[in-house]
Amino acid sequence: MIAQEAQYRAWMLAALAGDAGAYRMLLAGLTRHLRGYYARRLDSGAAEDAVQETLIAIHVRRATYDPSLPFTAWVYGIARYKLIDEYRRHKRGATVPLEEAGDLFGHDEAEAASARRDVTKLLGKLSPAKRRLVQDIKLDGVSVADAAARTGMSESAVKVTVHRAIKALGADVERKADDADR
């Protein structure tokens, strides 16, 4: 059972009875899941379009939700159909594996965003030069050679700097976790 099932189903039943407030909460909640789902499969412009198309489809076809069945499975069916439709429109031969609705609801865009915030905060503890190196090599995938050319450092110096910075950040996180435990 998907964790959000009970809450979303309650909102959906209220929405079918005409409760606009519940419906807004439902669509806002679903948007977060849909963003994560499409962002992992489409490029960013197409992903937001797919989110909107799916919201419209959910709206127009909301009468096809059978209250005796799981709501999350219904939404997932629509999201997956829209994804296949998007692939088909761009003549991409991609096949969409049969996944479970958990694939849509397991990842939450809000969670990913908060993880990104944590990383940014953590990187803020480094000096600007080190931060730039860690950002380039560990997050953006710049090669060590390119980073060395940019900074004028030797490749091995770059590697050592990044390694030490990561180690320092790791120690910092561990210390915080210890403090929290106490």
Place this chain on the structure above:
Amino acid sequence: MRTDDLIAQLSGGLEPVKGGAVARLLLGATGLGLAGSILVMLVMLGWRYDIHAAVTSFGIWTKLIYTLTIAAFGFWLVERAGRPGADMTRPALLLATPLLGIAFLAAAQISAPGADIPVLVMGQSSRTCAINVLMVALPTLAATFWALRRMAPTRLTLAGAGAGLFAGAAGAFVYCFHCTETAAPFIAIWYTLGIALSAATGALLGRMLLRW
């Protein structure tokens, strides 16, 4: 448009949905489709001349019950196919009941002493039966597709096949009022073939016509 604005717009104009909306849509489409199928049967084929005598015969009831049972499970199949995330296994498995029933009855008639097997199997109209069933089914097939397009089928070929199966069985039911064949082996072969043709037509058209 920003997604937040879209959400505000969709929830702002929210209308309540009455319970049983899908059932009413499908029943309405079935009514329209059947009217069309009956019209095709009357205009192109005509009532069977012995309809008064036939309603008391075993043969016509075999046909009516066989086609009606398939139509009922087909209707259920279409209702499931139009709902994302709904399981179609149960109605699909239940379709085996009428098929087994008619096969059993056909086997009994063929193995009865003194059975004239070529007559039981080929009847008078084996050459036209399946095509006629398909022709009578077409209006109901069109109406079922119309309803499915207002639902949300996610497996289009399967949904189309379900619609074709339902329409084929409904068409065969209507065709019973024209056709004078009564032997179970004939029904088991030629009526079933007509229904299968309709299901195949629906499966082929589904991918093209049911997209949304």
